[in-house]
Amino acid sequence: MSAFDSFPLGKPAFVGNVLDRAAHLRTNEQKLLSLESDPRARAYLVSRDSLVVKREGDASRALLTVDEALKFGANPGTVFLGLRDGAAVFGMGIAPLTAEKLIGRDDVAVNELRGMAMQGTIPPEQLSAVAAAKSLVTWHQRHSFCPNCGARTGMREGGWKRECPSCKAEHFPRTDPVVIMLVTKGDKCLMGRASRFGPGMYSCLAGFVEAAETIEDAVKREVFEEAGIRCTDVAYYMTQPWPYPSSLMIGCTARALNEDIVVDRTELEDARWFDRDETRLMITRKHPDGLAGPHPFAIAHHLLGRWVHESADATA
Template identity: 75%
Template sequence: MTAFDSFPLGKPAFVSDILDRAAYLRCDDAKLMALESHRDTRAYVVYRDSLVLAQEADGPRALLGIDEALKFGANPGTIFLGLRDGAAVFGMGISAPAVESLLPRNDVAVSELRGLAMQGAVPPNQLSAIAMAKSLVNWHQRHGYCANCGTRTAMKEGGWKRDCPNCKAEHFPRTDPVVIMLVTSGDKILLGRQKQFLPGMYSCLAGFVEAAETIEDAVRREIFEESGIRCTDVNYYMTQPWPYPSSLMIGCTARAINEDIVIDRAELEDARWFDRAEATLMLKRQHPDGLAGPHPFAIAHHLVGRWLQIELGSRA
């Protein structure tokens, strides 16, 4: 199975959610404790941007039993993600020393999530739950103390809240909105590249939505700041959860009203206009100069692919 099969147009990573989040169970501590000990309960174990996986003859397995996860060294605190076919699924963290002890073993691996997803090593329909686990585990690791008074906080409601025992402040996980947009001008699209991109890769421009800003204003502002292009006709396409660390990518299109690019070198290494023929070759990984578009894993690929509306073939 290629990346194009795993993530067909309109279906980037992290959007196929097969969990019932069962939020009504989050405040039922007794029920959650019972679910943790049930033989059908499973967990995803997250370490920074990586997953702990059991290595088996037919490939890696991300869903671990609770006892199995604890034997690998996962932290005992669990985050209730929801129910899959009636069975509970939790998220768990793991410490750096525990991960170090796993690295020499042959029966377990600690692998970076992005690479696993892009290679199809984890079924696409599990990625949404994994993204949820990754976002929440990382949030708890970064928000152990009250931002109001500095007191150590406690995990509550199945991991969906932290309470301060001193000032009684309640803290909830946050999601940061990010606009990502395909800019068109007639039969051309604007793509840019950042220094950290793979060689030859170009993608859609993107940026965080700021306080008291609409999505439309954020699209126009980010495009102008990064490329000097003024835009109009902003339209929404779709969203993609993005657990790096916890964002929601808001895919949009916009129409340029000028074509003279002025690159913000602090944000972009390059930005160019591409016609349909060149963009098609980039998505197919067939460009004669080795240029490439975004991977099907990411919403940017689907913005470009929707504009092209082509059959991308079987090459990943």
């Protein structure tokens, strides 16, 4: 199965959660303990930007039993992600040094999540739960101490809250909003290239929403800051959870008011206008000069793909 089959237009990675989040169970510690001890319970074991997976011949399995996760060295404490067919699914973390000791074993591997998602190693329907596991486990690892008084905090409500025993402050996971936008002018779209991208890759511009800022204003500000383009007619398309470490990509479209690009070299290596035909070649990896668009697992691919297909539909 190709990436285009795994992530058809309108369905990027990390969307389409198949779990019942069962939030009403988060405060029921006895029920959560019972669910965790159920042999049907499963867990994703997170190590930084990777998952610990069970090797089974030439294949690998990301969804572990709780016993398997513990035997591989998972930290105590689970994050309750929800239920599937009545069985609990959890997120668990593992210390970096413990994960490093697993490398080289025949029965287990530590694989980078992005690569597994792009290659289809993890079934697409599991990726939303994986994203939740990675986001929450990372949050707990970074928030062990109360930012209010400095005391060590404790995990509560199935991992969806931390509580300070000293000052009684409650702390909750945060999601950072990011706008990502397809800016067009006539039959051309704007794409940029960052230094971290692979050779020849261009993508939609993106940036974090700032405090007290609307989505529309964030789109306009980021496009002007990065490329010197003023835009209008901002419209919403769709969102994509992005667990690096815990963002929500807000896909938008906008119409450019000018064409002269002024690149912010601290953000981008390059920014250019591309017509629909060239964009189609880029997102299908058929460009004669080796230029490429974003991978189908990313929302940027779907913003571009919809725009390209709109042209095809209009001329059909």
